[in-house]
Amino acid sequence: MGHADPHLNTVTTASAFAQDAHALDNYWMPFSPNKEFKAEPRMFVKGEGMYLWTADGRKLLDASSGLFCVAAGHCRPEIAEAVYQQLTTLDYSMPFTRGHPLGFQLAREVAEFTPKGLDRVFFVCSGSESIDSAMKMALAYHRARGQGHRQLFISRERAYHGVNMGGVALAGMINNRKAFGVGLPGVYHMRHTALPQNKFVKGQPEHGADLADDLQRYCAMYGGENIAAVFVEPTAGSFGCLPPPKGYLDRLRAICDQHGILLVFDEVITGWGRMGANFAAQAFGVTPDLMTMAKAITNGAQPLGAVAARTDIYDTITNAGPAKGIEFFHGYTYSAHPACAAAGLAMMNIFRKEKLVEHAAQMSPYFIDAMFSLSDLPVVVDIRAIGMLAAVEVAVDSTPGARGHELQKRLFDAGVNIKSTGDNLIVAPPFISEKSHVDHVVSVMREVLSKA
Ligand SMILES: Cc1ncc(COP(=O)(O)O)c(C=O)c1O
Numbered sequence: 001m002g003h004a005d006p007h008l009n010t011v012t013t014a015s016a017f018a019q020d021a022h023a024l025d026n027y028w029m030p031f032s033p034n035k036e037f038k039a040e041p042r043m044f045v046k047g048e049g050m051y052l053w054t055a056d057g058r059k060l061l062d063a064s065s066g067l068f069c070v071a072a073g074h075c076r077p078e079i080a081e082a083v084y085q086q087l088t089t090l091d092y093s094m095p096f097t098r099g100h101p102l103g104f105q106l107a108r109e110v111a112e113f114t115p116k117g118l119d120r121v122f123f124v125c126s127g128s129e130s131i132d133s134a135m136k137m138a139l140a141y142h143r144a145r146g147q148g149h150r151q152l153f154i155s156r157e158r159a160y161h162g163v164n165m166g167g168v169a170l171a172g173m174i175n176n177r178k179a180f181g182v183g184l185p186g187v188y189h190m191r192h193t194a195l196p197q198n199k200f201v202k203g204q205p206e207h208g209a210d211l212a213d214d215l216q217r218y219c220a221m222y223g224g225e226n227i228a229a230v231f232v233e234p235t236a237g238s239f240g241c242l243p244p245p246k247g248y249l250d251r252l253r254a255i256c257d258q259h260g261i262l263l264v265f266d267e268v269i270t271g272w273g274r275m276g277a278n279f280a281a282q283a284f285g286v287t288p289d290l291m292t293m294a295k296a297i298t299n300g301a302q303p304l305g306a307v308a309a310r311t312d313i314y315d316t317i318t319n320a321g322p323a324k325g326i327e328f329f330h331g332y333t334y335s336a337h338p339a340c341a342a343a344g345l346a347m348m349n350i351f352r353k354e355k356l357v358e359h360a361a362q363m364s365p366y367f368i369d370a371m372f373s374l375s376d377l378p379v380v381v382d383i384r385a386i387g388m389l390a391a392v393e394v395a396v397d398s399t400p401g402a403r404g405h406e407l408q409k410r411l412f413d414a415g416v417n418i419k420s421t422g423d424n425l426i427v428a429p430p431f432i433s434e435k436s437h438v439d440h441v442v443s444v445m446r447e448v449l450s451k452a
Contacts, residue, residue: 232252292306
């Protein structure tokens with residue numbers, strides 16, 4: 001590539017940190033126990049393939065694909081090279097009333113992976129932005145077709161839709177809401193589908209399709225004609241892998257159709273292969289009207305997200321606008337940033353060349369069986385798994401979440417990197433995983449969890 005080794009910088013900085021008592025003071029870490037981390041830092045300085053390395057040279061298997069992003073494994077040279085070339089050719093170009101070819105090319109290539117008909121692609125910089133963008137699209141679409149009175153949104157308990165104000169209003173995880181006031185008005189939540197009968201079920205559970213009728217109740221209560229959109233993660237990810245009960249998504253689709261409500265799938269985690277198909281929409285055979293995505297679209301190497309919209313949603317909004325004026329007053333300084341688009345295009349090549357989604361689908365049954373082999377451990381109270389995503393739920397200790405938090409630290413110390421949410425240990429390995437990687441994760445988990 002003809003430029004300096006970036007690892008050297010990171011390692012030097014990390015060892016300088018070790019000498020400086022205040023080196024960690026200034027950075028206010030996101031979604032982290034800042035005080036604990038700064039007293040006991042767990043810092044990575046290098047990644048390659050399935051592995052991450054700490055500053056003191058320890059090697060960990062990354063069983064969470066970063067944060068569900070690194071589907072093709074860490075530090076892919078093809079992506080690094082594409083970003084480097086782009087930054088030295090056209091580093092930035094304003095996205096409002098100007099374009100660059102890569103944004104258009106990436107939109108076209110993304111549309112080859114999305115379900116048929118969801119082929120208009122709006123770029124953003126994160127999953128959170130994709131959610132708030134989709135909310136605005138839904139409102140703008142209804143207004144453009146003369147139904148501006150549709151302003152209510154329906155979401156679900158235990159949902160995670162990012163951290164911008166729209167996404168927080170949709171959120172169904174209490175800690176993500178409670179410090180931030182009343183949020184947006186007009187957002188109602190359906191019940192979650194984590195029923196006691198659905199414990200220890202591989203894939204989609206049998207029970208709970210009828211919970212989709214909560215939407216019908218909201219239609220009866222507030223008028224279906226006033227509801228703009230329903231947002232769901234097809235499989236709830238951040239909470240800890242809640243696959244949809246059989247028939248649940250079809251039922252939501254039918255109720256939305258009956259009342260003219262848009263169905264939005266938040267595919268920020270489930271998209272790009274995690275469910276064993278390009279998107280969960282294809283895995284579950286239900287097509288939404290809008291679909292949000294981020295994370296693995298660039299393998300996590302550059303911040304990029306997108307909303308894929310039905311062709312006629314785009315047409316309705318653009319045709320309602322003036323002949324030569326802006327039609328949708330929304331966008332970001334970094335929408336379709338050239339370097340992010342370059343990373344996205346390089347990742348599309350990797351998806352195609354390495355048949356990554358197919359690999360995820362092939363590995364999934366082995367992965368699921370391996371995760372379920374932990375069922376006998378006394379501390380494990382539930383396991384849920386689908387595609388290449390699993391959650392092992394452990395019994396609550398002193399306070400909810402305390403044991404999950406402690407265990408993810410012990411797993412780190414034992415060489416496996418995962419994310420915990422509450423008492424759910426979430427496992428989401430890269431799609432380049434081989435059976436030996438899965439076996440390693442499970443054996444380390446068995447060792448650590450059996451001592452819990
Ligand atoms: C389903 C879902 N939606 C939205 C987001 C927010 O994405 P970001 O953190 O890129 O803003 C996430 C992040 O994990 C997610 O899982």
